[in-house]
Amino acid sequence: MAGGEVRRRVVGVVLAGGVGRRMGHSRPKQLLKIGGRSIIEHTLAVFERAPEIDEVVVLMAPGFTAEAERIVARGRFHKVRQVVEGGATRTESTWRALQALGPDECDVLLHDAVRPLVEPRIISDCVEALRTHSAVNVAIPSSDTILVAAPGPSGEVIREVPDRSLLRRVQTPQGFRLSVIREAYERALRDPGFAGRPATDDCGVVLRYLPDVPIHIVPGSERNMKVTHPVDVHIAEKLIELASRAAPVPAGPDAHRRALEGTTVAVFGGDDIGTRIADLATGYGAAVHVFSRTGSGGSGVRVEDPASVAHALEQASKQSGRVDHVVHLTETAAAGEGRLDEADGEAVRETIAVNHLGPVNIARASLPYLRETRGHLLLSTIGSRADSPAERSANASLRCSTDAAVVALTQALADEWADLGVKVNCVSLRSTGTLPGESSPGDGDPLPPPPDVAQTCLNILTSDVTGHATGTPHTP
Ligand SMILES: Nc1ccn([C@@H]2O[C@H](COP(=O)(O)OP(=O)(O)OP(=O)(O)O)[C@@H](O)[C@H]2O)c(=O)n1
Numbered sequence: 001m002a003g004g005e006v007r008r009r010v011v012g013v014v015l016a017g018g019v020g021r022r023m024g025h026s027r028p029k030q031l032l033k034i035g036g037r038s039i040i041e042h043t044l045a046v047f048e049r050a051p052e053i054d055e056v057v058v059l060m061a062p063g064f065t066a067e068a069e070r071i072v073a074r075g076r077f078h079k080v081r082q083v084v085e086g087g088a089t090r091t092e093s094t095w096r097a098l099q100a101l102g103p104d105e106c107d108v109l110l111h112d113a114v115r116p117l118v119e120p121r122i123i124s125d126c127v128e129a130l131r132t133h134s135a136v137n138v139a140i141p142s143s144d145t146i147l148v149a150a151p152g153p154s155g156e157v158i159r160e161v162p163d164r165s166l167l168r169r170v171q172t173p174q175g176f177r178l179s180v181i182r183e184a185y186e187r188a189l190r191d192p193g194f195a196g197r198p199a200t201d202d203c204g205v206v207l208r209y210l211p212d213v214p215i216h217i218v219p220g221s222e223r224n225m226k227v228t229h230p231v232d233v234h235i236a237e238k239l240i241e242l243a244s245r246a247a248p249v250p251a252g253p254d255a256h257r258r259a260l261e262g263t264t265v266a267v268f269g270g271d272d273i274g275t276r277i278a279d280l281a282t283g284y285g286a287a288v289h290v291f292s293r294t295g296s297g298g299s300g301v302r303v304e305d306p307a308s309v310a311h312a313l314e315q316a317s318k319q320s321g322r323v324d325h326v327v328h329l330t331e332t333a334a335a336g337e338g339r340l341d342e343a344d345g346e347a348v349r350e351t352i353a354v355n356h357l358g359p360v361n362i363a364r365a366s367l368p369y370l371r372e373t374r375g376h377l378l379l380s381t382i383g384s385r386a387d388s389p390a391e392r393s394a395n396a397s398l399r400c401s402t403d404a405a406v407v408a409l410t411q412a413l414a415d416e417w418a419d420l421g422v423k424v425n426c427v428s429l430r431s432t433g434t435l436p437g438e439s440s441p442g443d444g445d446p447l448p449p450p451p452d453v454a455q456t457c458l459n460i461l462t463s464d465v466t467g468h469a470t471g472t473p474h475t476p
């Protein structure tokens with residue numbers, strides 16, 4: 001802010017008052033889960049983290065406000081001040097939000113709850129633009145040619161093909177000075193013709209009823225999609241999965257020490273990476289217990305055996321008085337190099353037991369400790385990809401399946417344990433399908449160096465994220 005300039009309060013309004021007719025589910029689409037969290041939770045998380053947003057108001061579909069309040073409490077979305085029942089139309093929901101905002105001037109960003117992939121950059125740009133404009137829209141160029149249709153003798157015909165270079169696809173958030181958007185809505189509600197031709201967005205209301213107010217356009221992004229039809233759920237799911245691969249960045253230079261000092265970390269397996277995590281965490285003041293399969297230090301923990309895992313955690317808790325972080329580093333599978341049907345049956349069972357049953361056993365045994373400390377479970381996958389026949393081996397096929405199971409377990413547990421304040425994430429330990437003894441998958445990616453992987457694990461452990469499947473530095 002320039003010297004002397006007073007910063008206006010910025011309120012984010014998350015519009016979730018719709019019922020999602022086009023989606024066709026029995027519950028509103030903003031409650032559908034993608035990547036382990038409901039769509040509205042993803043959206044609220046973006047607004048919660050945005051430094052420019054001071055408060056949030058949620059408009060929720062009638063009959064679901066209690067559920068929205070639970071989501072807010074459980075996700076610890078501290079910026080949410082009110083959950084208000086939505087109206088019968090989008091504009092009615094906006095009007096209710098404007099009424100709920102009180103008399104003081106502020107900047108308001110109206111955002112579709114079903115645009116969960118809005119980037120922080122777009123929010124920043126809108127808030128910045130509101131310093132000099134009183135109405136702001138977000139839009140992207142249209143990559144499709146758009147036509148204007150008209151009724152024809154036997155169906156529709158084209159009336160016009162507007163110049164595409166001038167056409168934009170409108171997104172949200174849409175930002176306004178509160179007094180401006182209120183004035184536009186008051187005029188709209190006094191217009192008897194408004195109900196017959198309702199606006200499909202809030203800038204449309206300003207354009208129609210306050211035509212002298214210029215509406216500035218901020219560039220949106222293709223990722224900031226609206227989940228409207230069933231196919232959009234699949235696209236959003238993939239985009240969210242890709243976004244969650246980026247490892248969290250530590251919040252400041254002493255973030256690791258603040259998060260780890262005085263805590264207890266239990267690490268299962270992982271050889272070199274496990275030792276490096278232990279060294280780093282110890283350096284930040286944590287008590288660390290490493291449990292390896294081969295039993296260095298006499299531990300000899302077999303993760304496929306629930307009693308062995310429970311005993312290990314009991315020891316850690318007895319010695320250190322608490323367990324705050326549990327890390328499971330997947331072991332190299334033993335199922336062999338041939339095709340799956342040629343693999344030794346016992347080795348197949350062992351691979352599944354170690355890489356799938358192991359994380360399940362660790363999760364079950366960890367919960368009693370982690371719920372006490374509101375701690376963190378970090379699972380891992382090998383991150384294998386068997387994209388070509390040359391890469392396929394019994395190992396690669398099994399690892400693909402156990403990796404998928406661990407990612408699904410991570411997301412399901414993150415959701416199940418969110419109420420308990422326990423975070424669950426997983427990290428991909430390798431960038432390619434290459435393991436000792438396998439042929440290179442061909443793209444020549446080096447394996448991520450163990451120090452980088454260990455650092456990524458620590459960055460995740462000390463962050464607030466939950467339900468993320470994070471890639472290691474070289475994972476595309
Ligand atoms: N009465 C309404 C209608 C819509 N919205 C919100 O506006 C956003 C964009 O609307 P849309 O995609 O049309 O959602 P729905 O109205 O739920 O969908 P549909 O039109 O298919 O019923 C959504 O986040 C939706 O919840 C709202 O707050 N109140």
Ligand SMILES: C[C@](O)(CO)[C@H](O)COP(=O)(O)O
Nearest residue numbers: 090112170171172200201226
């Ligand atoms: C506001 C909006 O998302 C901009 O594209 C869109 O107009 C909302 O329309 P909907 O029919 O309520 O989904």
